[in-house]
Amino acid sequence: MKAALLSFVMLSAIVVCGLGIYAADAANNHQAVDGYGVTAALR
Numbered sequence: 001m002k003a004a005l006l007s008f009v010m011l012s013a014i015v016v017c018g019l020g021i022y023a024a025d026a027a028n029n030h031q032a033v034d035g036y037g038v039t040a041a042l043r
Helices: 002-028
Strands: none
Touching: none
């Protein structure tokens, strides 16, 4: 039960952080830097 709860919390945190980065990028109209080169590949 603890492992399932921890997994849910970690996945929720990843989703919330991703949405926050997306919202900040959309609000400021610039490319977010993720450090992995993913945004550079999308240009």
